Amino acid sequence: MDWVPILSLIVAILAVFFGPVIAARSAKRAMIGPMRQKWINELRTLLSEISSSCMHYWQTGYEDRAEGEYQRITDLKHQVIFMINPKEDDHKILVSIIARMEDGLARGKDGDMDFHVAYKELLDHGRKVLKREWEVVKSA
Numbered sequence: 001m002d003w004v005p006i007l008s009l010i011v012a013i014l015a016v017f018f019g020p021v022i023a024a025r026s027a028k029r030a031m032i033g034p035m036r037q038k039w040i041n042e043l044r045t046l047l048s049e050i051s052s053s054c055m056h057y058w059q060t061g062y063e064d065r066a067e068g069e070y071q072r073i074t075d076l077k078h079q080v081i082f083m084i085n086p087k088e089d090d091h092k093i094l095v096s097i098i099a100r101m102e103d104g105l106a107r108g109k110d111g112d113m114d115f116h117v118a119y120k121e122l123l124d125h126g127r128k129v130l131k132r133e134w135e136v137v138k139s140a
Contacts, residue, residue: 033137040133043083047094047126050076051119054101058115070105077102090129097121 050073057069077098084091097118104115 036133036137039083040130040137043080043133044130046076046080046083047122047130050080050098051122051126054105054115054119057105058112073102073105090125090132094122094125094129097125 053069053073053076057065057073060069077095080098081095084095086092101115101118101122104111104113104118107114
């Protein structure tokens with residue numbers, strides 16, 4: 001008995017069923033990569049803006065601070081909250097650091113040390129999160 005036609009038929013059937021599945025996976029990866037990169041860029045922009053806004057707010061001096069500046073910081077914090085994955089520990093830590101930094105600002109001179117510690121943590125931890133997310137994009 002000649003097995004070549006039977007094997008050819010089996011390969012053709014497998015190709016018909018699994019070809020579209022493999023093509024769909026490739027298309028999904030090709031689509032998700034740019035979307036994830038856009039998300040990383042937006043998160044980087046938000047972290048940069050919140051850290052610089054907080055530092056400017058702190059450096060301005062307690063008498064010269066405008067309520068609108070503090071409101072902008074709160075708005076940026078909430079934008080970060082809605083961008084991150086609440087199930088990932090790194091992301092939860094990032095939000096808690098931002099909250100501690102904001103709290104340090106809200107307490108005035110009593111919160112200066114807490115603000116500075118949280119500010120430095122935000123810079124360090126933010127870089128780690130962005131680096132990890134970038135590695136995910138590269139490996140996809």
